[in-house]
Amino acid sequence: MSKRLIELNNISKSFNGNLVLDELDLYIRENEFLTLLGPSGCGKTTTLRIIGGFETPDTGSVMFNGTDITSLPPNKRQLNTVFQKYALFTHMNIEDNIAFGLKIKGKSDKYIKDKIEYALRLVNLEGYGKRMPDSLSGGQQQRIAIARAIVNEPKVLLLDEPLGALDLKLRQDMQYELIRLKEELGITFVYVTHDQEEALTMSDTIVVMNQGYIQQIGTPEDIYNEPENAFVADFIGDSNIIDGIMLQDELVMFLGTKFPCVDTGFGTNKPVDVVIRPEDVILSPPERGSLNGVVTHLIFKGVHYEMEVQAGGYEWLVHSTTMYPVGAEVGLSVDPFNIQIMNKPASEDEEAVSIEE
Amino acid sequence: MKNRLSSSLKRLYIALIFIFLYAPIVTLIVLSFNASRTRAKWGGFTFKWYVSLFSNRDIMGALYTTLMIALISSAVATVMGVLTCIGLRFMRPGTRSFILGVTNIPMLNADIVTGISLMLLFLSMGMRFGFGTILLSHITFNIPYVILSIMPRMKNLNMSVYEAAMDLGASPMYAFIKVVMPELLPGILSGFLLAFTMSLDDFIITHFTKGAGIDTLSTKIYTEVKKGIKPEMYALSTIIFVTVLILLILVNKPDKNNKAKENTPSPIVIP
Amino acid sequence: MKNKKDRTKLMSGPYLFWALAFIIIPLCMIFYYGLTDRSGAFTMQNIMSIATAEHSKALWLSIGLSLIATLICLLLGYPLAAILARMKNRSGIIVFIFILPMWMNFLLRTLAWQTLLEKTGVINSVLAALNLPSINIINTSYAIVLGMVYNFLPFMVLPLYNSLTRIDDNVLNAAADLGANGVQTFLKITLPLTIPGIISGITMVFVPALTTFVISKLLGGSKILLIGNVIEEQFTQTGNWHLGSGLSIVLMVFIIFNMVISAVFDKNGEGNVL
Numbered sequence: 058m059s060k061r062l063i064e065l066n067n068i069s070k071s072f073n074g075n076l077v078l079d080e081l082d083l084y085i086r087e088n089e090f091l092t093l094l095g096p097s098g099c100g101k102t103t104t105l106r107i108i109g110g111f112e113t114p115d116t117g118s119v120m121f122n123g124t125d126i127t128s129l130p131p132n133k134r135q136l137n138t139v140f141q142k143y144a145l146f147t148h149m150n151i152e153d154n155i156a157f158g159l160k161i162k163g164k165s166d167k168y169i170k171d172k173i174e175y176a177l178r179l180v181n182l183e184g185y186g187k188r189m190p191d192s193l194s195g196g197q198q199q200r201i202a203i204a205r206a207i208v209n210e211p212k213v214l215l216l217d218e219p220l221g222a223l224d225l226k227l228r229q230d231m232q233y234e235l236i237r238l239k240e241e242l243g244i245t246f247v248y249v250t251h252d253q254e255e256a257l258t259m260s261d262t263i264v265v266m267n268q269g270y271i272q273q274i275g276t277p278e279d280i281y282n283e284p285e286n287a288f289v290a291d292f293i294g295d296s297n298i299i300d301g302i303m304l305q306d307e308l309v310m311f312l313g314t315k316f317p318c319v320d321t322g323f324g325t326n327k328p329v330d331v332v333i334r335p336e337d338v339i340l341s342p343p344e345r346g347s348l349n350g351v352v353t354h355l356i357f358k359g360v361h362y363e364m365e366v367q368a369g370g371y372e373w374l375v376h377s378t379t380m381y382p383v384g385a386e387v388g389l390s391v392d393p394f395n396i397q398i399m400n401k402p403a404s405e406d407e408e409a410v411s412i413e414e
Numbered sequence: 415m416k417n418r419l420s421s422s423l424k425r426l427y428i429a430l431i432f433i434f435l436y437a438p439i440v441t442l443i444v445l446s447f448n449a450s451r452t453r454a455k456w457g458g459f460t461f462k463w464y465v466s467l468f469s470n471r472d473i474m475g476a477l478y479t480t481l482m483i484a485l486i487s488s489a490v491a492t493v494m495g496v497l498t499c500i501g502l503r504f505m506r507p508g509t510r511s512f513i514l515g516v517t518n519i520p521m522l523n524a525d526i527v528t529g530i531s532l533m534l535l536f537l538s539m540g541m542r543f544g545f546g547t548i549l550l551s552h553i554t555f556n557i558p559y560v561i562l563s564i565m566p567r568m569k570n571l572n573m574s575v576y577e578a579a580m581d582l583g584a585s586p587m588y589a590f591i592k593v594v595m596p597e598l599l600p601g602i603l604s605g606f607l608l609a610f611t612m613s614l615d616d617f618i619i620t621h622f623t624k625g626a627g628i629d630t631l632s633t634k635i636y637t638e639v640k641k642g643i644k645p646e647m648y649a650l651s652t653i654i655f656v657t658v659l660i661l662l663i664l665v666n667k668p669d670k671n672n673k674a675k676e677n678t679p680s681p682i683v684i685p
Numbered sequence: 686m687k688n689k690k691d692r693t694k695l696m697s698g699p700y701l702f703w704a705l706a707f708i709i710i711p712l713c714m715i716f717y718y719g720l721t722d723r724s725g726a727f728t729m730q731n732i733m734s735i736a737t738a739e740h741s742k743a744l745w746l747s748i749g750l751s752l753i754a755t756l757i758c759l760l761l762g763y764p765l766a767a768i769l770a771r772m773k774n775r776s777g778i779i780v781f782i783f784i785l786p787m788w789m790n791f792l793l794r795t796l797a798w799q800t801l802l803e804k805t806g807v808i809n810s811v812l813a814a815l816n817l818p819s820i821n822i823i824n825t826s827y828a829i830v831l832g833m834v835y836n837f838l839p840f841m842v843l844p845l846y847n848s849l850t851r852i853d854d855n856v857l858n859a860a861a862d863l864g865a866n867g868v869q870t871f872l873k874i875t876l877p878l879t880i881p882g883i884i885s886g887i888t889m890v891f892v893p894a895l896t897t898f899v900i901s902k903l904l905g906g907s908k909i910l911l912i913g914n915v916i917e918e919q920f921t922q923t924g925n926w927h928l929g930s931g932l933s934i935v936l937m938v939f940i941i942f943n944m945v946i947s948a949v950f951d952k953n954g955e956g957n958v959l
Binding site for chain 2: 701703714764794795798888893
């Protein structure tokens with residue numbers, strides 16, 4: 058793997074007595090697309106603002122390329138930010154917006170002109186240079202905000218929920234656009250979002266955060282398939298999270314039924330959380346599954362049917378391409394490989410404990 | 415370190431502005447306790463002006479006129495302002511901005527010009543200068559403040575709540591009172607208070623539209639300037655000021671976020 | 686439905702009548718009086734009399750003093766508005782700065798400066814106690830400017846404050862992010878974005894300062910005449926309404942010029958006081 062470009066060590070930050078980040082440790086590699094993902098108030102934006110230099114942490118240090126930049130003001134940092142709601146300068150035209158950072162640095166007119174042209178081409182907005190920001194659509198303003206940041210050739214681009222204000226279709230288009238940009242520029246992206254789909258689509262690494270703690274760091278596949286705790290499982294996609302007891306290695310009991318699984322090392326007779334994705338529940342005619350149940354709700358979702366099945370005293374969420382009508386008796390089974398076992402938190406608090414690799 | 419320095423500089427700056435704004439007010443309050451009749455020298459502490467104030471017919475009469483003018487003119491202006499805003503909503507944008515432009519005139523124009531223009535009007539109509547002419551003038555310069563306080567709320571008003579109320583069976587009048595009024599109320603209240611304050615503090619327009627034999631506090635003070643202000647006037651001003659100060663503190667204290675925003679006369683408090 | 690809409694429109698009726706009778710017609714009366722003589726015949730004499738030595742001196746002095754007062758208000762008010770806009774719990778302070786002083790009568794407030802500024806007044810006593818030289822500005826143009834700044838400073842701060850609070854924090858952050866230091870951010874971002882507020886503030890201070898007759902009377906002694914004093918005398922002492930109206934028309938040229946400028950710079954009403 059490439060080297061660590063940014064390191065956050067032991068970062069804590071509170072606002073008016075509210076602890077927003079608690080002893081956070083995180084590193085970001087060169088050329089990585091890293092996403093900070095979590096619900097609002099989880100500390101993801103604060104983390105980004107600390108990297109950008111808009112907040113100073115109460116404790117801890119921020120290292121950039123081996124040097125401590127904790128107290129360096131934003132205008133001295135080699136990174137640029139794309140802000141929520143774009144923060145374009147409404148009194149300047151597009152060209153002047155893009156040229157802002159370059160003029161401050163005292164670049165030559167020729168250089169600036171070339172850069173503007175290059176940046177506008179990069180974000181597919183050639184010919185928009187003389188327009189005012191207000192006359193552009195949300196998606197176009199977003200691209201200008203990105204162009205304004207990247208002409209400064211930052212080592213890292215910080216993006217704070219940049220697609221939050223766009224509608225769904227545009228958001229999906231922009232996701233591909235951002236991936237393309239990242240490839241072309243070959244720089245590090247640090248991306249903040251609360252949208253799990255966005256995170257899964259674009260990231261190399263996802264950092265799931267909640268209540269100021271990092272819950273899990275991993276590739277999109279890791280995070281989706283092997284959530285480390287109930288919070289991550291619940292936040293990333295829909296899940297059936299069921300109380301269970303790990304009887305021994307590779308055997309778990311829940312809802313009064315024993316299921317073989319692939320997890321080991323939990324000890325014997327240990328209470329655990331069992332996570333099963335709705336698409337991993339296999340429906341069959343009754344008596345052919347491990348559990349019997351009755352379909353209580355049915356919705357057609359296009360790609361699949363979403364069903365709720367009452368079985369073993371639990372309301373299962375099931376995604377299936379085969380339709381069973383409401384009231385039908387079905388059998389449920391799960392491939393051992395798709396049963397995810399997680400330790401129960403010892404207390405409510407521990408649900409938010411940082412789990413570092 | 416740098417932050418602490420700049421924040422204490424800021425505090426110092428605000429403090430200096432406060433001293434600048436309040437030094438005259440403190441001076442007046444001190445003068446109201448001055449036993450000497452002239453403001454030039456301090457003659458010891460006394461409460462006597464506060465007592466003699468209430469037997470001073472001139473001052474009490476001017477106070478009565480001032481309050482009546484302020485109360486009636488701001489009430490009439492508020493009623494007319496609310497009706498106007500509702501009507502404006504249904505007009506074509508062009509007509510609306512023309513009317514709002516005319517409304518802006520008394521606010522942007524110089525008071526002396528407004529005062530003179532009204533004086534000429536009353537003269538040419540052969541009206542007797544007195545309570546009536548003052549009242550008409552005050553209503554005229556108060557309406558713009560009311561309209562400009564209500565209009566922003568009117569613009570933001572979601573008409574579908576009104577339609578929803580009617581959809582649920584309310585009569586238009588009932589829907590208006592139950593649904594639209596509560597939305598406008600903060601604007602109406604602040605408009606009324608602003609108009610009241612403006613009317614109370616006005617001197618110039620009253621100066622040109624009043625007749626002999628009637629005075630508001632402002633014009634009374636103006637005529638006293640040459641002979642020397644009666645200390646009772648300082649006492650009265652202090653009473654008014656302290657009353658408003660206490661009211662403002664009461665309104666601001668218990669529920670800082672809501673009440674302060676809704677009740678203070680200045681809509682700028684509504685971010 | 687159409688009928689109902691028309692009926693609702695009628696609710697503006699009383700005010701439209703009022704505005705015609707008490708705003709538009711009175712202004713027309715000024716023009717009528719200003720452009721006629723006592724016999725009712727058309728004349729430019731009233732307006733041209735601004736060129737006489739006495740009147741033009743008063744006008745130039747008014748323009749000079751009100752420009753100085755406006756500039757001082759801008760220089761004092763901008764930092765104040767900027768500090769207020771950055772404060773968290775500001776509603777209280779704003780009320781105390783802008784609303785509360787209005788409840789102490791305008792004339793008394795201004796008169797109090799006499800007591801403060803007099804040769805043996807409060808300020809000089811304090812200065813003497815500190816062994817500093819005394820200031821003698823009462824009954825001079827300086828005192829008039831001070832009175833203008835004192836009375837109209839809030840009108841400058843309010844629109845500035847409104848346009849400053851309208852700037853998104855992230856726009857300033859973006860400028861810093863792109864390498865601008867504090868001064869650069871102020872000059873390239875904050876200042877241009879607050880131009881509507883600045884223009885509106887200048888208008889709000891310049892017009893009343895230009896036209897005042899009270900402040901000059903209370904703080905300037907009887908020797909200093911501003912154009913406002915000249916006009917006021919025509920109405921309350923000389924009784925020459927035609928001349929007073931003519932001079933008012935001259936004054937209105939400045940006021941209208943001011944309004945046009947503020948309308949051009951402030952299309953969205955951003956700098957409105959309200």
